[in-house]
Amino acid sequence: MFLNYIKEFSVKKTVKNSLLNVKSNLDSGTIKTVGLLIDESYFSEINLLVNELRLNGILEENIEVLVYTNRLKKNKSISQATFSSKNLNWNATISNSAVNDFVNKEFDLLISYYDIEKAILLVVTNESKAHFKVGFSSIDKRLNDLMINTNAENYKVFTHELFRYLKILNKI
Secondary structure, eight states: OHHHHHHHHHHHHHHHHHGGGOOOOOOOSOOOOEEEEEETTTOOOHHHHHHHHHHTTOOGGGEEEEEEOSSOOSSSOOSSEEEOGGGBOTTSOBOOHHHHHHHHSOOSEEEEEOSSOOHHHHHHHHHOOOSSEEEETTSOTTTOSEEEOSOTTOHHHHHHHHHHHHHHTTOO
């Protein structure tokens, strides 16, 4: 328990230090592929969120979902790639191939759908090769290109605001 707290603190410090020299990767292209990073401990309606994205014009085959869970359950049937804090090393590297594939994929849009900072989620968002990153305003402002001020339970408000600003920015 205590070691997990120290590990979380150490990794957060490493991520925050790496954010000091972040370069924005703004691309003027339109959004076709979407990466969705979700913290399942605070938001479990993943299919409803994917459906909202689909209703706003994103093809379902162009949406890739990565789900963080506090504890991996062996008997639970999983339809999305799932990872936990056990996949994070002390030096802020991830030891899960599905997560590494997600991080290295060049999405047009990464939606960081979590509103509480957890070290592993910050690492995935920071290391992502996505061209445009969107998240909640309660997370470190240097991680995302666009921040939306709502909480994770209001997925309809989030998607409405997201697509409103994407239209303003000529991304869709």
